[in-house]
Amino acid sequence: MHLVALFICCVFLSLSGSIFAVEFKDCGSSKAHVMAVIISPCPSEPCILHKGHHASVIITFMASQSVSAGGTKVQAALTTGFRTIPMPDSDVCGHLTPACPVLAKQLYSYTYASVVRGETPSGQMTIKWELLDTKKDPFLCVQFEVQIV
Template identity: 40%
Template sequence: MNSEKVNMLLTSQTMKPFNVLMCGMAAFLAGVTDAVTFRDCGSTGARVTGVEISPCDSEPCALRRGVNYIARVAFKANANSDTTGFSAHGTVGSRPMAVPLPSNGVCVYLFPPCPIQAGGSYVYSYTGAVSLNFPLGVTTLRWELLDGTGAPFVCIEIPVRVV
């Protein structure tokens, strides 16, 4: 066999696994990155860089009652913060609805963990089910990460549809 054929054979044999790997990685990322449209609603200490809800295959996200979802909020801190809590709520029709969140603190869901340092990049990740009592319909979900004074260190609004 001449050297050109050997080089061509070697190149095609080493590129096949690479191509398969890249196609697989692209398919995986397409399935796990469910970025959603959001609006900053007055973050005082951070710049939100992305919001994901998984699974979410439409805008607004259709959230089924009783089903677990993963919500991730990525942000870059502009200031140090001792986070004290978080809240989430929405309004369906004219009825305000609080989203029940666990009371075990923000730091459990934050990576890297607390304390929040200026200049650091963080991801808040929470997995939970939509309450069976949450009314059906379209709402704007407001999520706030509160600083030591109770001000919204991070504040975002996300349109969702509860089904």
């Protein structure tokens, strides 16, 4: 039932034209198989996100192992290296459907929505988004391109 509801939700949102399943690179997901990364608003790639406006990221994945979910770590790749982007309310379980615990062979949707903060660097960049376990080790890692204006 959860799979059907998730599928219907994704189809409805994609038909609205304001979201886009973006190309992504798996950067070392050890306990999950990432199926899609969706960004809203995003009518085309690279997604253009505006400082001071709302944006959301949806990561759909199949857990390959059970995980004690912890926090989220988001970084922007700049010419000087990766810079951590502060994430208010970074607890994975608060953004997961179905709810925690993360169980092996289950389909999950992680949704994070927030305002793009003013101190976020401007320009085109690679975002590295990691979901961490309670030991702060990543169990899911994706990278995707955005442009911040």
